[in-house]
Structures are given as C-alpha cells and as structure tokens.
Amino acid sequence: MKKKFSDKQIHILDVAEKLIARKGFEGTSIRDISSQANINVAMISYYFGSKEKMMSYLYRYRVQKTRESFAEFAEGIKDSKPEVQMKELVKHVVSQLFKYNYFHGFVTQELRHTEHLKDDLLDFYTTFTANIDDVVKKGVASGVFTYAPKAEDLLTIILGSSLFVIRNKNFYEIYLPEKEEDYLKNAERKMLANMLVAVFALLGYKTA
C-alpha cells in the first residue's frame, strides 16, 4: 500500500500484466516482458527481486488502483436512490471487469504467489460487499426491494458471469448479434443487460 513505484516500474508492470493475462504466469517469460518493455532482462529481478515478487507487486498495484477507483465511484453516487445506486454499481463493476479483463483474468486464479496480498484483496472484497449490503438494506427499508439477497451471492453472480463471458469467447459469441465486431464490446452490452435483470429479479424490484 505504501510502496511507491517509479515510472519504469509501472511501465514494466503494465506490460507484464497484459502478457501474463494473455499467456499465463508460467507462459510468460521475463524475456518476453523485458523485450516488450524495452528493458534489460536483469531489470525485473533487480527491481522486484524475482518474477514471483513482481507478481505480488502487480497484484498490489492493481488492487490498489481498483480500490481507489471504487472509492471515487462510491462517493459519486452516495446521494442517489437505492435502485439507482444498485444499477450504477452493477454497471461500474461490469465495466471495470471488462476494462481490466486481463488483470481480473488472473486474479481469480489460485493466489499462490501472494501470501500477504491476500489480505489486501480480501479487505477490498469486504469493503465491496459492505457497500452492496448497505444499498440492499436501504432499498428494502424504503420498500423498493422485496428481498435482501446476500451481498456475496450477488457479487459472485456478477463477477463470475462477467469473467466467464470474458474468458469464453468461443461459447458466448454465438449469441451475439454481430460476431465480426469487437467481441468484448458486444459481450459487455449483452452481459450487463443480463446482470441488471438478474440482480433486480433477486431483489424483487417493484418497477411500478
């Protein structure tokens, strides 16, 4: 959290993130990263200690960014009505997932490289579910929501479904209107609609 990265380090992390998300951690060599980032092979060990440690920093870096982004978002909707808040929340989460799909693609893998990062990530998840819970409770209290599903269940559906769609192009593109265009863009649209319907159905949202 406190660790500040230099521009070069951030550049390396950016490059590494994309490559790792595409080819996997083991499938990405530090030579791939260093040549793509136009730096010396030794730099990664030099800057981060090792490839594994670089992975840790990468997690931390992106988790931190995600938290900041979410905090800012939460601030922006704090005065809205619960149903609006929920809608925006779903939209925000889905759009972030699709935007940083390469990152989230490997966050969900077993966190074996990241003993101490786990806390950071779980901390974030906790903040996240707490926030959802608040919105749900407010909605139920105000009568716009009928049911109060658990935040972790809602989150599981949103995150799981989005990641599934991101990763399973072969399957999901069959059901998209125009296959030739950018897959992720089309997929996100259909995905978001699905999620909104599902979440509001689970909340028993009274439209009228």
Add this chain to the structure above:
Amino acid sequence: MKKKFSDKQIHILDVAEKLIARKGFEGTSIRDISSQANINVAMISYYFGSKEKMMSYLYRYRVQKTRESFAEFAEGIKDSKPEVQMKELVKHVVSQLFKYNYFHGFVTQELRHTEHLKDDLLDFYTTFTANIDDVVKKGVASGVFTYAPKAEDLLTIILGSSLFVIRNKNFYEIYLPEKEEDYLKNAERKMLANMLVAVFALLGYKTA
C-alpha cells in the same frame, strides 16, 4: 469419440488433469505428471505424442464423459414437470462442475491447444442450451414460469458463478458457516441455493 484409451493412459490423464487444473498447463511439467503417476517421463510423449497432444486428448476425454453424463441425466427427467426439470438441471450442472472442478477449471482457459476440439465443446454447449430452452418454453406455456430468459444467459450465470466460487476459495470461504471443513462441499451447498433462487427469480416462478 472413437479413440479408446488404455487404463494406463486414463490414469495419466487423470493425474495430468488434476495437476494442470491446479498449476496451469505451462506450470505443470511432464516430470510432475510422470512422477505423480509413477510412470516414466517418456511415456507421455510415447502415449500421446507430445504434452500438447495429451492436452487435446484430455479435453476430448472429459468433454465426451460430460456429454454422456448429461445425456443420461436428461433421459432420467424427461417426464417430469418443467419446474422439477429446471431444478434438477441446475443441481446436475452445479454438482458436475464441483465434481470435475479441476477439469472445468481449465476448460474455460483459452482453448489454444485444441483447434478441432472447439467444435466438440461448442456442439455440447448447443445441445445444452437447446435443452434449457425447451424446459423454459414448456414452463412458460404451462404457466409456471412468467418470463423466458435466454438459455445462454442462465447458463452463463450458472457456469460463471460456480467456476468463480471454485476458483476463489479465499473470497468465498469467508461467508461459509464452517470454514475448516472441506471448502468445496460447503461452497457447493451455498452456491446451489444461490443458483436456484436466481434462476427461478429470473423465470418468475409462481410458488403458490
């Protein structure tokens, strides 16, 4: 479909499947596999031609098994009422996912090793969604379901959420009643409940 495997080959595939699901394809060496399976390193190349080809056979083998299992299941419930069919279907899918989690864990990874297997898998998905569609339509026709969500949207939620839960132990176990016990068993129970509620909410199932 035609290819028959010997017991030894199946043993190797089983071992490989578990390791690959845990550590990834690149992260799993053929020496890992061969020592775990108590066979000679050369056997993998000998039996399957190469590590990559072994991966192909692994896919085929498991997809075939999954298809057979599903066909049998579908036959067993063909005379039930739509709401029962749907409930059983969700239960079947979730239980299969958790049972063969190590397999499904890597099915969703980019299918780069499997040019011609893609067809097999998509073929299966198509059968699958067609089956769901039938149940939904019958339910709507008979009046027990209010809405007719797309089969692929339902499937996305079920598969995505389940895989997410399987993969994100660190996150999901926080919300489980007894953490120390077998994670997957507990997770599956909570997960299934969540899915049933979500699916039936989306269908607008009339309880009374």
Add this chain to the structure above:
Amino acid sequence: MKKKFSDKQIHILDVAEKLIARKGFEGTSIRDISSQANINVAMISYYFGSKEKMMSYLYRYRVQKTRESFAEFAEGIKDSKPEVQMKELVKHVVSQLFKYNYFHGFVTQELRHTEHLKDDLLDFYTTFTANIDDVVKKGVASGVFTYAPKAEDLLTIILGSSLFVIRNKNFYEIYLPEKEEDYLKNAERKMLANMLVAVFALLGYKTA
C-alpha cells in the same frame, strides 16, 4: 565373409544404407530405418545386436558385394590390351562409385564402427592396387605407357575425385552443361572424361 543374411536382414541393410548415406549415421534413427523398411523397431537390435553392429554388417555386406563385382569385372578384361584394361578399369571404378554413391559416401568416413571390418576393406584395397599395378607394369613393358605411377596414387585420384564430385553438387553443377537434369548422371560423364585424361596423362600414354 561367411555370415549369411536372411532376405529380411538384407532388406533392412538396403534401407539403412540409403538413409545413412543421406542423413549420416547419427542422423539416421532406427525408427527411420524400421518405418521405412516396414519392420518393428526392435528388429534391428534383435537381428544385429545394436545399431552400431548393424553398421558393421552393412560394411561387410557391401564390401563383399563390391569385391565380387570387381572380381567378375577383372575376369572379363583379363585378355585385353593394357590400355584397354586401364580404360575399362577407370570406367568400372567410376561407375561403381556413382552407382553406390550412398555407400561409398560413408565408407570414407572414419571407420570407427568397424574394428574388424578394416581388414576386409584393406584386403580389398590391396587386391585392387595389385591389379592396377599389374596393368601399369604390363603397359610399361609393352611400351604403351611411359611412366609407372604408383597404383595408390592413381587410385587416390580416381576415388577422391569421384567422391568429391558426388558430395559437392553445389560446386560441380556450375560446370555442367544442363543443370536441371539428374546431377549425378551429368557429373559422372564429365568426371569420367576428366579421370581418363588424368590417368592416361600420368601414364604418359602414347596415343599414336
């Protein structure tokens, strides 16, 4: 010399000879040989003991054949005049070299596989040079040859030049009239002419 080979063994040797001459001893695997010869991989070890021993047998087999062929040839010209004998001899040697180029291609490599074959080969060479010597002496005695070059020097030139041409297509084809046709055929013609001129020049042959 005494060892008799079965038809199958001879078939294997024939196949092996061609492959080894083309790709080298180390470059030719027993799998190459066995698949080309439509036999089981184990057959080579089974029949010959090992790949190396097969090589020995191969040498012996071809040397023996070559000796037989030469003996027959020598018999056929024994009543001719020295200059005719010499001409025929050069023609015979060159044609044999080009015919069995794949064999002679590796005979000239270091004979490390063939401890006891060496004797066979040297024995043959001795017979060979003795034969040449006879012709030379007869020619000098009868006055058609002026000089009496050593048989081993003549032989060195004939064998060395022929093998060089066989092996150095890239170089020699530059000087051939029609490059597109069968290289060896063209090369042999030019080669033979060169050898005849050279040998008779060394002998100081009096044309008139």
Add this chain to the structure above:
Amino acid sequence: MKKKFSDKQIHILDVAEKLIARKGFEGTSIRDISSQANINVAMISYYFGSKEKMMSYLYRYRVQKTRESFAEFAEGIKDSKPEVQMKELVKHVVSQLFKYNYFHGFVTQELRHTEHLKDDLLDFYTTFTANIDDVVKKGVASGVFTYAPKAEDLLTIILGSSLFVIRNKNFYEIYLPEKEEDYLKNAERKMLANMLVAVFALLGYKTA
C-alpha cells in the same frame, strides 16, 4: 564478413570444428563441445542462437579465413612465372587442406545447414577457379603448358584427392614410409608430390 566474434566465441568455434569434423554434426552434442571448451552448455545457444546457427557461423568464419588467406597468397605470387605460380598454388591448396582438414572435412558434406552461406562458398570457388584459369592461360600463351585443362577439373582432383587421403588413413598409411609417425604430415608429403605430377602432366608441362 561483418560479424565479429569474441575470443570466447572463436574458442568455441575452434573446439566445435574439431569435434564436428571428427564425429559429424549430429554425432557431436553441445555437451561434448561445452565440456571440451570448458564452458557452460547454455553458452552455445546463448552465443549463437542454436546448434544449427553455430554451424552457420562456423562455416562463415572458416570460409572467410580461407578467402583471406588465399587472397594474401595470390598477391604474393602475382609476379612469378606461370609454372611457378601453378606449383605454389598446388602447394598452397594442399597445405591449407591438411592444415584445416577438420574444417574441410565437413565443408564437403551436404550443406543443409547453410542456405545463405552457399553463396559465400561458391563465390570463393569461383574466385579460385578464375585464378587457376588465369595461370593456365598465361602458361599456354607463354608456351610452357601444352594443354589447357578446365580449372574445375584440376581443382576437383586436388581437393578430392587431398580430402580422400585425409579421411582414409587406414588405406593410405599402408603406402607411407614410416607409419608410426604423424600420419597427416607424411601423407601430405606424398600427396603433394602426387598432385604436382598429376597437375603438370595434365598441363603438358615442358620441362626443357
């Protein structure tokens, strides 16, 4: 021509050259080379990219050296009489062949590793034959030579015979005066005499 090698690289090439000439390309493992050269196995790939590419560099390196050596030699005799030039030329070529016999031993093998080197080598051969042609023509013009054999035929005899002698110790040593001593040294002496006689016989040199 442009590529400069470090001392270590040259050391590796020297070691590789000797081993390859003795045991063939396939028969020489990079472990052989690296242990002989007291370097790490990985160095060969590191320095040259691969074993095959090392082979290419080896060719280039030696061909370049040979060309330079020949250019220097040609300069040194440019003012001599044709018969002296020819004699020196034969001596130069034979001595070079015997000196770098391990190299020339594999140059004459099929150039399958060296697509673009072929040009270098052929270029050299062309220069070479052109030079021989000049000497022959001058000699014929000045009347010391009677015939004008083709340069490639002379070259074939010189190169072929020398390489044959280098490679066929078992055969040629029979005819050497003192067998126990250094074979190549003795062989070269006899060889050179043979070549000089042969070449001048072909040229119809008038001793006067």
Add this chain to the structure above:
DNA sequence: GATGAATGAGTGTTCATTCAT
C-alpha cells in the same frame, strides 16, 4: 543505478535398447 555476460536447473522430446510375451 543499471546492465551484459554467464550459469545451473529445468523444459519437452527422441534415442537405442530391453523385456515379457
């Protein structure tokens, strides 16, 4: 602070050979 050279460990694969049948 930064890097090119170098390394040992590890990769997937192919090899000639053995052995039970």
Add this chain to the structure above:
DNA sequence: AATGAATGAACACTCATTCAT
C-alpha cells in the same frame, strides 16, 4: 522367431537469476 510396451539416458534448448563492472 518376433514384437509391442516400456525405459533410462541423452538431446537441444529456455528459464530465472546472479554477478562483476
């Protein structure tokens, strides 16, 4: 007599990392 299954050793090569500068 013949062979399919299996194996240990060796193969070329890539890896992340270290170290002298």
